Each structure stands twice: as C-alpha cells, then as structure tokens.
Amino acid sequence: MSSADHSKAARTQKGEQTRALILNTALELLEQDGYERTTMRAIAKKSGVSLGNAYHYFRSKEQLIQAFYQRTHEQHLAASLPALEQELHLKERLLAVTRLKISTLGPYHEFAAVLFKTAADPNSPLSPFAPDSHHVRAEAIGLFENLVAGSKARMPNDLRAELPYLLWLYHMGIILFWIHDSSPKQVRTYRLIEYTVDLLDRLISLASNPLMRPVRKRALKLVTELRDLGN
Amino acid sequence: MSSADHSKAARTQKGEQTRALILNTALELLEQDGYERTTMRAIAKKSGVSLGNAYHYFRSKEQLIQAFYQRTHEQHLAASLPALEQELHLKERLLAVTRLKISTLGPYHEFAAVLFKTAADPNSPLSPFAPDSHHVRAEAIGLFENLVAGSKARMPNDLRAELPYLLWLYHMGIILFWIHDSSPKQVRTYRLIEYTVDLLDRLISLASNPLMRPVRKRALKLVTELRDLGN
DNA sequence: GAAAAATTCTGAACATGTTCAAAAAAATGC
DNA sequence: GCATTTTTTTGAACATGTTCAGAATTTTTC
Numbered sequence: 001m002s003s004a005d006h007s008k009a010a011r012t013q014k015g016e017q018t019r020a021l022i023l024n025t026a027l028e029l030l031e032q033d034g035y036e037r038t039t040m041r042a043i044a045k046k047s048g049v050s051l052g053n054a055y056h057y058f059r060s061k062e063q064l065i066q067a068f069y070q071r072t073h074e075q076h077l078a079a080s081l082p083a084l085e086q087e088l089h090l091k092e093r094l095l096a097v098t099r100l101k102i103s104t105l106g107p108y109h110e111f112a113a114v115l116f117k118t119a120a121d122p123n124s125p126l127s128p129f130a131p132d133s134h135h136v137r138a139e140a141i142g143l144f145e146n147l148v149a150g151s152k153a154r155m156p157n158d159l160r161a162e163l164p165y166l167l168w169l170y171h172m173g174i175i176l177f178w179i180h181d182s183s184p185k186q187v188r189t190y191r192l193i194e195y196t197v198d199l200l201d202r203l204i205s206l207a208s209n210p211l212m213r214p215v216r217k218r219a220l221k222l223v224t225e226l227r228d229l230g231n
Numbered sequence: 232m233s234s235a236d237h238s239k240a241a242r243t244q245k246g247e248q249t250r251a252l253i254l255n256t257a258l259e260l261l262e263q264d265g266y267e268r269t270t271m272r273a274i275a276k277k278s279g280v281s282l283g284n285a286y287h288y289f290r291s292k293e294q295l296i297q298a299f300y301q302r303t304h305e306q307h308l309a310a311s312l313p314a315l316e317q318e319l320h321l322k323e324r325l326l327a328v329t330r331l332k333i334s335t336l337g338p339y340h341e342f343a344a345v346l347f348k349t350a351a352d353p354n355s356p357l358s359p360f361a362p363d364s365h366h367v368r369a370e371a372i373g374l375f376e377n378l379v380a381g382s383k384a385r386m387p388n389d390l391r392a393e394l395p396y397l398l399w400l401y402h403m404g405i406i407l408f409w410i411h412d413s414s415p416k417q418v419r420t421y422r423l424i425e426y427t428v429d430l431l432d433r434l435i436s437l438a439s440n441p442l443m444r445p446v447r448k449r450a451l452k453l454v455t456e457l458r459d460l461g462n
Numbered sequence: 463g464a465a466a467a468a469t470t471c472t473g474a475a476c477a478t479g480t481t482c483a484a485a486a487a488a489a490t491g492c
Numbered sequence: 493g494c495a496t497t498t499t500t501t502t503g504a505a506c507a508t509g510t511t512c513a514g515a516a517t518t519t520t521t522c
Contacts, residue, residue: 015500040479041478050501241469245517291510
C-alpha cells in the first residue's frame with residue numbers, strides 16, 4: 001500500500017461517509033458539466049457540506065480527476081474480462097481491449113482532455129511517470145500483462161517481457177488521438193485502432209525474426225530507459 | 232499569414248510599443264520565476280501598465296506561453312543553421328539539431344512543463360493538432376524539411392516525404408522525455424538522444440529496404456492519418 | 463483645427479481555487 | 493462519566509485569472 005495518499009483519508013466512519021459523498025457528487029457534476037464549469041463550491045453545495053470540508057478530504061480539484069481516472073479504469077477492466085477469456089489470438093485480444101477502452105471513456109470525451117492535460121505535467125500525480133500514480137499505472141499495465149500472457153502468440157522472451165508496457169504506451173497514444181478526434185462518434189479513432197492493431201501484429205512478427213535481433217535489442221533497451229524515467 | 236491572431240494585435244504605433252513592452256516583461260518574469268509564480272498583476276506592474284491593459288493585448292496568460300514557444304523556436308532555428316550548413320550526414324544533422332533544441336530549452340526546464348501541459352489540451356492553440364498553431368508548427372516542421380533535404384541520405388520517396396513530420400514528432404517526444412528528466416543537467420536526455428538518433432538512422436535504412444515496402448506503406452499511411460487529425 | 467471615431471488604458475468588480483484559524487463533534491483515556 | 497485529544501466542519505479571507513464600463517488619448521475625417 002505504501003504511503004502516497006492521493007487524498008487525505010478519512011479517519012472515522014462518519015468521515016469516510018462524507019468523503020464518499022463528496023466524491024460521488026463531484027464525479028456526477030464533472031460528468032454532467034465538464035471540468036471548468038464544475039466549481040468546488042458547487043460540489044460542496046450539492047454535497048451539503050462546506051467548501052472547506054471538501055478541501056479537507058481532497059487536496060485539490062485535480063484529485064477528483066484522479067479519482068475519475070481510477071473509476072474508468074475499473075470499468076474498463078470489468079468490461080475487458082469476458083473478451084480476455086474468450087479470444088486467444090493476440091491481435092483479437094488487443095483489438096477488443098483497446099476498443100473497450102475507448103467506448104468506456106466515450107461519455108467523457110470533452111472532459112477527458114483535462115485528464116490528459118494534467119497527466120502531461122510532471123508535477124501532477126497523474127503523470128505516467130510520477131511515482132505517485134505508480135499504483136494505478138501498475139494496475140493498468142497488469143491488464144496488458146494478462147492480455148499477453150493469455151495469448152498463444154510466440155515471440156522472443158525479451159520482447160514478451162516488455163510487450164505489456166509497450167501496449168500500455170500504445171493504448172495511451174490511442175487515447176491521445178481520441179481526445180483530438182472530433183469526427184462523429186469518433187469513428188476515426190476506431191478506424192485507427194483497427195489499422196494500428198493490425199500493424200502492431202505485423203511488427204511483432206517482424207521483430208520476432210532472428211535477423212531482427214540487434215535492432216530489437218536496441219529498441220527494447222530504449223523502452224526500459226523510458227520506463228525508468230520516474231527514478 | 233491568414234487570420235489566427237493569437238493575441239489582439241495593436242492598431243497603433245503606441246499600441247505596438249506597449250504590447251512589446253508587456254511581452255518582454257512577461258518573458259523575463261516567466262523565465263525568472265516560473266509560470267505559477269508569475270502573476271498577471273506582477274507583469275502589469277513591472278511593465279508600468281494597468282492590469283486591464285495587459286489583457287487588452289493578450290487574451291490570457293497562456294498567450295504569453297505561446298509567445299515564449301515562438302521565441303525559443305526562433306532561437307533554436309538560428310542555432311541550428313550553422314550545423315545544417317556543415318554536416319551532410321542525416322544522422323549527424325539530426326543529432327545536432329535535436330541536441331540544440333534541448334540546450335535552447337535548457338534554462339526553462341521547470342517552466343517548460345506548463346508549455347507541454349497546455350499543448351496536450353486540444354482546445355489550446357498550442358496543441359500540436361490545433362489549427363490555431365498551424366503557422367508555428369509549419370515553421371518548426373520546415374526546419375526538419377531543411378534537415379532532410381540537405382542530407383545525402385538515400386531513401387524511397389514515400390518515406391522522404393513523410394520524414395520531416397516524423398522527425399518533428401520524434402523531437403516532440405524527446406522534449407517530453409526531457410521535461411520528465413530530473414537527472415543532473417538532464418544527462419539522461421542527452422544519452423537518449425544519442426541512442427535514439429542512432430536507432431532512427433538504422434530504422435530508416437531498414438525501412439528503405441525493398442522487402443520492407445508493404446510494412447512501410449502501412450506505417451506511412453498511419454502517419455498521414457495522424458497528421459490530418461486537425462481536420 | 464474641430465468634431466467624430468477608434469484605440470488605449472484604467473481600476474474596480476467578479477469568480478473561483480485554496481488556505482486557515484477556530485468552532486463543533488466525535489473518539490479516546492482514565 | 494468527565495477530561496483530553498483527535499477529527500470533522502465551518503466560514504471568512506486571500507490570491508489570482510479574467511471581465512467590463514467608462515475615462516483618457518490618439519487617430520481619422522472633413
């Protein structure tokens with residue numbers, strides 16, 4: 001569990017109750033009105049607590065965003081499980097999981113931009129490299145570990161070891177695209193997913209070729225460098 | 232030139248003067264104190280104008296950031312020219328230009344985070360895909376066109392056409408790494424640059440191989456898709 | 463060069479994220 | 493069961509980004 005309380009925990013039963021109340025109200029308003037138009041005062045008022053009390057449980061407005069992120073992750077995880085138990089081909093597994101990610105985020109298209117905005121800030125606990133968010137991130141990567149492990153794809157061990165992280169990065173890229181995608185129903189994103197999943201599948205085959213070993217080794221070393229940025 | 236005034240232009244000579252004064256003061260303070268600690272009131276005060284007047288010339292505090300971005304780009308461009316006239320090998324050219332980008336940004340390490348933060352927001356004119364910033368971006372990509380055109384590297388035409396944009400994307404990635412890099416003097420970033428430039432050079436050779444044509448075509452189509460996101 | 467129009471400039475006002483000292487309530491120790 | 497300590501809760505205060513109505517100034521028009 002470590003420390004890293006992303007928000008001041010409640011130390012009492014009553015406190016826990018209040019905390020949950022504030023969080024739920026916040027997510028509701030956030031979903032309904034978007035980030036900018038949801039004010040801390042409105043959250044407090046609708047929750048029936050004082051402004052200061054909201055700040056007692058959440059260090060800042062951004063904390064609420066992190067809570068949102070966590071929640072959608074859980075939804076995505078739940079939605080992915082069936083597919084991960086059925087599909088066996090890596091390609092199909094990746095296709096399903098990635099699509100599900102986007103459809104899970106679907107209702108929050110406008111609001112998700114803020115999430116990414118804060119994630120790009122190294123000081124934000126939401127940053128993909130921040131130690132603070134290690135827990136959430138590890139969980140997210142775990143999904144892709146599951147995805148890889150349960151497939152019958154054959155590939156060199158070095159690649160297999162890094163693939164989950166790589167796929168997580170890939171899925172972050174897709175989200176980034178999706179945020180900028182203003183096509184109706186975000187069809188472009190779905191097209192992109194089909195396209196890139198296919199490409200990735202080919203690249204994995206290609207990279208598994210013994211002839212590619214040197215390039216692959218180099219590229220993988222790069223990936224580990226990337227992953228260790230937080231230290 | 233188009234429209235896209237990133238800030239309300241001055242319509243008078245006096246106005247132009249005031250505008251420049253505010254901008255220079257802002258950049259000075261920004262560089263000295265960072266984004267958060269530089270307040271609009273401080274900028275106005277040090278410029279000797281009223282708060283409202285600052286807002287007459289700059290729609291928001293973020294506009295100042297955009298101005299900063301523009302300025303560092305120009306510095307980087309100037310710093311790159313000598314290298315681009317000397318070096319002939321693509322690899323060396325890329326190495327020089329990328330290193331220079333990081334050293335140009337050097338003094339603003341802390342503050343650059345904000346730049347990236349806003350850039351990740353699709354509504355920000357700083358977004359790599361926003362139509363608003365088309366001008367600045369085109370200019371930045373132009374540098375890489377120059378870089379590719381002046382090299383004696385041989386490669387297929389389809390790749391050559393997209394390479395400048397690809398390299399621009401690459402350099403954005405390096406900046407992102409650099410922002411998160413807290414090693415002393417950002418040595419890790421410089422190490423990464425050496426490493427990735429070498430890797431890129433190999434990849435370009437690899438991708439130029441006729442056998443690679445199908446994968447290359449697929450990958451390049453993806454790149455153009457990416458590039459057209461703003462429409 | 464005076465009247466009219468446009469621009470520049472000001473300072474007060476507003477909204478909102480955040481902090482803080484202290485009151486109210488709850489938990490703990492004895 | 494009272495005293496003490498801890499936690500929760502409050503509301504006022506603060507800082508800062510932003511807006512706006514109007515005053516001061518400059519430019520344009522004739």
